[in-house]
Amino acid sequence: MALLNILVYPDERLKQVSQPVKKFSEELNQFVKDLEETFHSFPGCVGIAAPQVGRFERIVLVDVSQKPQHVNHGFLVLVNPEIIFYDGTSLGREGCLSVPNYTGRVQRAKLIVLKAHDVNGEQHEFRMSGYEARAVQHEIDHLEGKLFLDRLVNRRNALTKRTELSL
């Protein structure tokens, strides 16, 4: 087990697009364990993506269970995640391990249906809403080389512009 180093913006590598995982190996298992340990070393953090620690593969961890007021699926290892359905929009505040000392309002889909493999390569489907759906969308953005900074909604215009935004 090892704590991994978090890449911090403006590190250019955070803009890299991550590649799909092809082999569900023991090495992948070991990496996910390290990623999990790193993830849980940040109290209050509910998600992490592999590229945040410099591994550009499509792996994210999400765990909203520490916030029981939000409906959630507990600790999830999502490999090659794919959102196959979006519905509704919601505005909420986000922060990021890779962008210390800043939070901002971001528009996300309210409800998503997600397909992903687990660490053993088995495929699952999840229906998520609200906070957990937000976390997953934030992490999948990392796989695309995107940060929440790319999606900030201006405070003053948050009310009037909301219907003009596309996801």
Added chain:
Amino acid sequence: MKNWLMLTLVGKDQAGIVAKISQALFDLKGNLGETSMTRLGGNFTIMLMVCTPEKKSTVQEKLQAVCDDLELFFHLDEIEGGLHQHVEPDVRISIHGADQAGIVAQATDISNKAGLNILNLESDVVGHPGNPVYILHMEGVAGNGIEVLDKSLQIFALENDVVVHVTPIDTMVG
């Protein structure tokens, strides 16, 4: 210890204010910190933090020339503190209703008594000029909890026939 100045500036809105002020500060080797620049009515307003090796009097002189040109008023203050001092809000309050005198004063007084520390506030008057609607947004820290704040503000809403939404801000970090 870095020397930070707070620049307060206001004047009739016209194209190029931000660019010209920013350029003047850049020429003074100034680094901008947190800033708020916005159009209010037909005016343009700036409040910004700037850190420069130059003396306040030098900055004053340079800005005076630019502002005279653009017919802007400004003020400079030496300030303590600096960057990386963000406080995270945990509640967001929106209020809207028919425009009426004293609504901000009352709403903020009630919020203050219910423990709210306001981090930012923005308000607008919209709608038809003959029948204006007031919209107010605040974000802050609810020192006594969100329920206490919501209760006080909902009473205020009933008494003043306005709509108040108190929403917790649960920042997602990932």
